[in-house]
Amino acid sequence: MSQGEAILQVQEVSLSFGAVQALIDVSVDVYAGELLAIIGPNGAGKTSLLNVISGVYRPQRGRIVFMGKERPRHTRPYEVARQGIARTFQNVALFKGMTVLENLMTGRALHMRRGLFSQALYWGWALREEEEHRAYVEKIIDFLEIEAIRKTPVGRLPYGLQKRVELGRALAAEPKLLLLDEPMAGMNVEEKEDMCRFILDTRExxxxxxVLIEHDMGVVMDISDRVVVLDYGxxxxEGSPEEVRTNxxxxxxxLGVVHEEG
Amino acid sequence: MIYRETGQFKTSYRRDQAIFPIAQDRWFVVAALGVAFVVVPLVANEYWLQAVLIPWLVFSIAAIGLNLLTGYAGQLSLGTGGFMAVGAYAVYKLTTAFPELNVIVVFLLAGLFAAGVGILFGLPSLRIKGLYLAVATLAAQFFLIWLFNRVPWFFNYNPSGTITMPPRTFLGVMVTGPEATATVRYLVALSFVVVFALLAKNLVRTNIGRTWMAIRDMDVAAEIIGIRPLTTKLSAFAVSSFYCGLAGALVFSLYLGSVETLAFDITVSFEVLFMIIIGGLGSILGSILGAGFIVLVPIFLTNVPRLFGIEVPVDLAKEVEAMVFGGLIVFFLIVEPLGLARLWQIAKEKLRRWPFPY
Known part of the structure; x- marks a missing residue:
């Protein structure tokens, strides 16, 4: 895949919690249309980087440029989402009390414009808006092959399906950039294959x-265009899977380094 | 056997999103409304209307209000009594200051006043959660009651400190005051419950309700998918307080007629909380059922010994009532923590398969 322009630039970002340095001068460019994997041993700062990108953490130093615009320091996560960045979580973070359909519809909340009163009346604009968004959500339900469970409360679903619904909720927001935090953690081989297919199809x-964080090296090497490796922040x-594997x-x-004496 | 959805195909999203997608449910609701609007006024006597049905209806609105805030948006509140008092005193001040104002408009304005107060006391929810928020709303409860007790302007400098609803008509019929018949007051309260239950149901099945539930279920994730916590929480407080204020207005003008602040003290807040816990958190129907339960059980308990010809001294009866009541609530929480609404749902599920549960 040819490299387009950088949709997201993370420039020399440093993040620390007290004395713990989570990220040190990390710079990453994400190009439009690519699938970038972030790998690294436990505690390397992968999730911290994702949290910085999605606005949960504010880095002490560094700049974040998304779609050519530098993000002001005090940007709240919901504003980041409205700019077009969606994400999933390492531990499934669905709304447990709601059905699959409601979860996906909530994913579209940031596109909904109707006010309280017209929603209370459920008439005219609000009704039409509800139907339009329902139609879009149904497209995602078809895409992820979860038609049969649309009215099931997510709490009752097996783990693999919950992960898939979470991907659906992120897609429902029509993001420009999707951050996936270990979408395949705790899955069996079959579920992983399904998930890989959905991620690749998402792009197509x-x-x-x-941007994907994943521990399964087989998956990373197979599906990603580029890989960024973090260690101790x-x-x-950085480079193609091949380059990284031999680095x-x-x-x-x-594997650890043998420290030679002397 | 009768309750089957077989052959009822939904061909549009609108049909699928209907409140009662199953035809039998729709007929049931129409029948229930028919009974409530036509049969009940014909057969119910003064006692049933005044002591059972009117309080049930007006407290249903309060329960819906608290359920929107606690059951849907997940913000625990103990200020219900205070917000109801705002509604009641707003009605009193508005009707005495502007006697020509239509009484229905006065009720709605009272709700809006309460909504404003609710937003103000909802501000701490942006910083604190759970039990701590409950304590903050408790402050609202005590402050508001103190305010209405201590500032004579609120009760028009009347020496007894009691506010009394002046007689008002709507469409030529006496709605409030001692002249208004119980039947009329019942019908007004019923209309309010039907309209505002429907509005609440619409809110919770559209975007605003989903954002409330998202904040309730996982506020961090909700913010990351683009939901603004500030507006979401405050809108929940505003709408909830509107309902509570409206309920307070109706308690004052349709049910009691004249009140002191005692009618809205902390026990009322707890009673409304019991209503939604027993009825079912996160359910509009549950709010109404729970209100009925809390209103009916004391009446039931006082009447049962009489049925068996046992004369219980009044003070003893009160104590027994409190004990049985407490026991019932604990029993309920253990057996069906999701409330009466859940029981109703289970019954419907069973009925769908009956008599051939294959």
């Missing part, structure tokens, strides 16, 4: 740029 069908490597620093970070 909706043209969404993806620093970026230690000595990466091998050291994963």
């Amino acid at each position: 069908e909706f043209g969404i740029t993806c 620093r970026k230690i490597a 000595q620093d990466v091998i050291d970070a994963y």
Whole structure:
């Protein structure tokens, strides 16, 4: 895939919690249309980086430029979402008391414009808006093959399906950039294959740029265009899956280095 | 056997999103409304209307209000009594200051006043959650009651401190005051319940309701998918307080006729909370059922010994009532924590398969 322009630029971002340095001078560019994987050992700062991008954490230093615009320091997460960044969570963060359909409809909340009074009357504009968004959500339900469970409360679904619904909720927001935090954690091989297919199809069908955190190296090497490797809060490597696999620093970070005496 | 949805195909999203997608449910609702609007006024006597049905209806609105805030938006509130008092005193001030104003308009304005107060006392919810928020709303309760007790302007400097609803007509019929018949007051209260239950149901099945539930279920995730916590929480407080204020207005003008602040003290807040817990958190129907339960059980308990010909001294009866009441609530929470609405739902599920549960 040819590299388009950078849709997101993370520039020299540093984040610390007290004395703990979670991210140190990390710079990452994400190009439009690509699937970028972020890998690294536990505690390397992968999720922290995602949290910085989605506005949950405010970095002490560094800039974030999304779609050519620098993000002001005090941007709240909901504003980031409205600019077109959606994400899923490491631990499923669905709304447990609601059905699959309601969860996906909630994903479209940021596109809904009708006020309280017209919604209370359920008439005219509000009704039409509800139907339009329902139609869009049904497209996603078809895409993710979850038609049979649309009216099921998400709390009753098995884990793999919950992950899929969470992907659906993020897609419902029609994001330009999708952040996936370990979408395949805790899945069996079959579920992982399904999920990979959905992620690849997401890009094909909706043209969404993806940033993915994943521990399964097989998956990462198979589906990603580029890989960024973090270790102890620093970026230690970046490149195609091939380049990264053979990079000595990466091998050291994963396997450990023998420190020679003297 | 009769309750089947077989053959009823939904061909549009609008049909699928209907409140009662099943035809039998729609007929049931029409029948229930027919009974409530036509049969009940014909057969019910003064006692039933005044002591059972009117309080049930007016407290249903309060329960719906609290359920929107606590059951749907997940913000625990103990200020219900205070917000109801705002509605009641707003009605009193408005009717005495502007006697020509239509009484229905006065009720709605009273609700809006309460909504404003609700937003003000909802502000702490942006910072604190759960039990701590409950304590903050408790402050609202005590402050508002104190205010209405201590500032004579609110009760027009009347030496007894009691506010009395002046007689008012709507469409030529006496609606409030001692002249108004129980039947008329019942019908007005019923109309309010039907309209505002429907509006509440619409709110919770559209975007605003979903954002409330999202904040309730997982506020961090809700914010990350683009829901603004500030407007969402405050809108929940505003709408909820509107309902509570309206309920307070109706308690004052349709049910009691004249009140002191005692009618809206902390026990009322707890009673409304019991209503939604027993009825079912996050259910409009549950709010109405729960209100009925809380209103009916004391009446039931006082009448049962009489049925068996046992004369119980009044003070003893009161104590027994409190004990049985407490026991019932605990029993209920253990057996069906999701409330009467859940029981109703289970009954419907069973009925769908009956008599061939294959």
